[in-house]
Amino acid sequence: MTLLQSLKNFVRSRSIHVSYVDVGSCNGCDIEVLACLSPRYDIEQYGIYVHNNPREADILLVIGAYTPGWEGKLATLWEKIPEPKAAIAIGNCPISGCLFNRPHTYVDPPVAKHIPIAAEVPGCPPRPTEILAAVLAVAPIVFRDFEVKR
Amino acid sequence: MKKTVDVSIPLGPIHPCFKEPARIKCQTSGERVLSAEMELGYMKKGIERIMKGRPWQEVMFLAERVCGICSVIHNMVFIEALEKISVIDVPERAALLRVIVNELDRMQSHTLANFSYCYTIEHETLGMYLLDVREKVMDLLELITGARVTCAYMVPGGVRFDLRPEDARRLSAGIDRIESDVTRFMKMFEGGPLIATRSRGVGILTREVAIEAHTVGPTARGSGMPEIDLRLRHPTYQALGFSPEYREEGDNYARIMVRFQEILQSVRLIRQCLDRLVPGPIRGGGIPGAGEIAYSGEAPRGELTYFLKTDAAGRVLDISIQTPSIMNIEACCHYLIVGATSLADVTSTFVSVDPCIACTER
Numbered sequence: 001m002t003l004l005q006s007l008k009n010f011v012r013s014r015s016i017h018v019s020y021v022d023v024g025s026c027n028g029c030d031i032e033v034l035a036c037l038s039p040r041y042d043i044e045q046y047g048i049y050v051h052n053n054p055r056e057a058d059i060l061l062v063i064g065a066y067t068p069g070w071e072g073k074l075a076t077l078w079e080k081i082p083e084p085k086a087a088i089a090i091g092n093c094p095i096s097g098c099l100f101n102r103p104h105t106y107v108d109p110p111v112a113k114h115i116p117i118a119a120e121v122p123g124c125p126p127r128p129t130e131i132l133a134a135v136l137a138v139a140p141i142v143f144r145d146f147e148v149k150r
Numbered sequence: 151m152k153k154t155v156d157v158s159i160p161l162g163p164i165h166p167c168f169k170e171p172a173r174i175k176c177q178t179s180g181e182r183v184l185s186a187e188m189e190l191g192y193m194k195k196g197i198e199r200i201m202k203g204r205p206w207q208e209v210m211f212l213a214e215r216v217c218g219i220c221s222v223i224h225n226m227v228f229i230e231a232l233e234k235i236s237v238i239d240v241p242e243r244a245a246l247l248r249v250i251v252n253e254l255d256r257m258q259s260h261t262l263a264n265f266s267y268c269y270t271i272e273h274e275t276l277g278m279y280l281l282d283v284r285e286k287v288m289d290l291l292e293l294i295t296g297a298r299v300t301c302a303y304m305v306p307g308g309v310r311f312d313l314r315p316e317d318a319r320r321l322s323a324g325i326d327r328i329e330s331d332v333t334r335f336m337k338m339f340e341g342g343p344l345i346a347t348r349s350r351g352v353g354i355l356t357r358e359v360a361i362e363a364h365t366v367g368p369t370a371r372g373s374g375m376p377e378i379d380l381r382l383r384h385p386t387y388q389a390l391g392f393s394p395e396y397r398e399e400g401d402n403y404a405r406i407m408v409r410f411q412e413i414l415q416s417v418r419l420i421r422q423c424l425d426r427l428v429p430g431p432i433r434g435g436g437i438p439g440a441g442e443i444a445y446s447g448e449a450p451r452g453e454l455t456y457f458l459k460t461d462a463a464g465r466v467l468d469i470s471i472q473t474p475s476i477m478n479i480e481a482c483c484h485y486l487i488v489g490a491t492s493l494a495d496v497t498s499t500f501v502s503v504d505p506c507i508a509c510t511e512r
Contacts, residue, residue, distance in 0.1 A: 022170050024193050027508040028218025028299040030169055031262065035288075038281035052166040069171075069192040077164070099200075099212060106196040125218065125299050 001147055012058075013143040015047045018135060019057035019081070020090075023074055024067030024100075024107060028125040029091035033061060035128045048135055054080045058142060059135060065093040065100045065107035066114065078115040084146040086118035086138050087111075090131055095120050118142075154179060159493065163192055167270045167497045170507035174483065176496060183496060186487040188479055193511040198469055206232060206306075206438050206464045213456075214300050216471060217509040219262060221300050222255035223449040229304045231445035231458045236306075238436030244308035245386045246423045247432065250321075251294060251303050253416035253423075257328070258287040259450035260368075260409040260416075263504040264339075267406050270501045271348040276338055283331050290324045293317055308433030322424055329417045336410040349403035353486040353499035356400055363481035366474045367452025368412065369503045371396040372404035380448035390422050402502040409504075438464040449474055451504055473509040 022030055036043040037050060054060065054077050066074070078087070089111055092098035097109030111117060118141070121134045155177045163171035171192035177184045197216055201209045213228040214221040226248060233240065240248075261284040268277035288298050294313060295301035303310050313321070339345055355365065360373040370378040371394060379394035381387040395411040397404040442459040452474030459468040482503045487496050 021164060022193070024195055025508065026215040026218040026221075027170065027506065028215070028221070031219055032299065034169065034262075035281070035285065037278070038285050039278055040282060040285045052164055054164075064193075065195065067192065067194055069194065099215060100195050100197065102200045104196060104199045104202075106194055124215075127298070 001145070005147055009143040009146055013140045016049070016059055016135065016139050016142075017057050018048055018050045018059045018061060019052055019054050020050070020061040020063060021054075021074065021077060023062060023064040023070045023094070023111065025064030025091065025093050029063045029093070032125045032128050033063065033090060033131060036132055038128075041128045041132060043132060043135075046132070046136055048132075048139075055082065057081050058085060059138060060085065060087045060115075061090050061131075061135075062087055062094050062111050062115070062117070063090045065097045065109045066111050067107055074111070074114055084142050086142045087115055088134055088138060089117050089120045090134075091126060092122055092124045095122060098124055155184060156180060161493075161497065163189075165497070167266070167501055168505075168507075169266065172505065172507045174487070174496065174500065176487070176493065178493070181492050183487055183490045183493070186483045186496070188483045190507065190511055193507050195512065197512045198471060201466055201469050204466055206460065206466060209466045209469070210305075211300075211302060214302060216512055217473070217506055218299055219259050219506060220255060220450045220509070222252055222303065223447055223454060225302060225304050226252055227445060227447040227449075227454055227456050228458070229306055230447065231443050231456045232306050232438045232460070232464075233436070234445055235441030235443050235458070235460060236436060236439040238307045238438070239434050240308055241431045241434050243427060243430040244432045244434075246427055247294075247309045247313055248304055249386050249390070250313075250420050250423050251291070251301065251309075253419050254287055254291045254294070256450045257413050257416045258284050258291065260413050261287065261332075263450075263501075264406055264409050266501050266504075267402070267498065268339075270498045271345065273342070273345060276335060276342075276345075279331075279335055279338075283328060283335070286324060286328055286331075290321055293320060293324075305433070306438055307436040308431070312432050313427070318424055318427070322421070325417045325420050329414060332410065332413050332417075336407070336414070339406065339410065346403070348495075348498060349406065349502075350399075350401060352402045352495050353490070353502060354399075354401045355481065355486055359485050360400070360481070363485055364477045365452075365481045366477050367449070367504075368405055368408045369478045369481065370452070372408045373400035374398040378452070380446055380453055384447070387419075390419060390426075392419070402499060405502045451475055451506060451509070452478065471512060473506070473512070475504075475506045475510045478503040479505050479510060
């Protein structure tokens with residue numbers, strides 16, 4: 001890896017763009033991600049910018065227990081994110097299905113069956129600080145050995 | 151004007167302004183919207199089917215996860231339906247504590263709805279102020295129930311935890327601070343020239359149309375229908391002398407202002423409850439039994455109904471949930487968005503009715 005590339009990786013790991021997708025949750029985790037934007041937690045002071053365009057994102061936050069409506073769509077969305085990328089599962093739902101994973105349910109957890117998951121934040125719902133800590137822990141790993149393929 | 155469809159524009163399912171996945175298909179002529187259609191089905195989890203055949207002890211936790219924003223009212227309506235079935239009395243202190251927690255939940259839901267609206271019309275400063283107020287409300291909710299979102303505070307015959315005197319003092323100080331903050335932000339919203347341009351006269355819903363479209367909650371109260379508030383029929387609210395807030399304009403501005411007024415009203419209700427709180431038991435006895443009932447309560451978004459059938463062991467044989475958002479979303483698509491002069495108004499009007507897709511699809 002060239003010096004320029006490693007410098008680029010270092011800088012980019014301190015300026016992360018996050019996109020989030022809800023694949024069938026109860027809204028609780030959604031709102032806790034939204035609470036990270038609030039002045040109390042202030043996600044932007046860590047260089048994390050939340051917006052909903054997967055083509056500009058580095059990290060995808062996956063929320064929810066994967067309903068049949070997302071069949072194929074989540075994989076397409078994952079392909080739209082440029083390299084390097086990582087997905088973080090927020091809450092119990094994408095990990096195990098939480099209490100939606102019972103007989104007669106429509107959901108199909110875990111989300112790791114459909115896209116690769118880099119980190120998991122358990123909790124129903126997790127606190128905003130835990131979400132923040134997970135994103136900050138994953139960020140340096142995403143860019144560590146990245147090289148532009150020519 | 152010749153009404154021909156130029157282009158059909160889909161908004162969503164992933165959209166920066168929507169908190170949850172939903173798609174609006176707009177048939178447009180130029181920038182004018184001729185008709186709109188809602189496409190749902192990204193969040194269907196089948197929670198009613200999961201609930202059937204399970205004991206009430208499990209269903210009360212499932213009922214909370216129908217909606218993560220207004221989880222307290224789902225818990226409250228389910229538990230009160232059980233109490234109505236098996237004639238369980240609630241001690242007075244517990245009834246007042248239920249009202250306190252329910253109003254705190256309403257406050258955080260309304261601040262979130264107003265944040266979303268301010269964020270959508272690009273007034274991010276006011277949005278962030280409101281999100282900060284919401285964190286203060288969440289602190290108070292955590293102080294009483296021990297959890298931020300899924301509290302499970304109410305149980306048949308009472309509530310789970312008592313309110314200690316020192317916590318009551320902190321709650322009282324907290325709501326004073328929130329009241330002064332919200333009053334300030336409400337004035338900002340009332341007087342902001344940018345907000346007036348984007349909100350006044352946009353998405354008008356007259357009282358006649360509101361009745362015809364079966365709108366509920368703040369959407370209906372923004373169109374001059376105070377009688378729609380189901381808290382008028384709740385015995386504890388009746389004892390507190392509750393009278394609903396409403397406005398006559400029926401536009402986006404009125405819907406947001408009704409929510410601001412209701413936050414301040416919730417503060418007054420909590421203060422009244424704290425004044426009336428006398429030491430006493432927080433849990434009466436009682437075991438849920440067999441029966442069948444349709445019971446409604448006022449959720450932050452409107453009328454929430456549980457149709458419930460249980461057997462002698464307290465198992466839920468049949469359950470059906472009717473949530474408020476579906477009526478408001480349909481009214482929004484068929485009456486509010488149609489005729490909008492710009493696509494930017496479509497998102498802001500849709501957000502102003504406070505849609506909750508997780509509730510709608512369950």
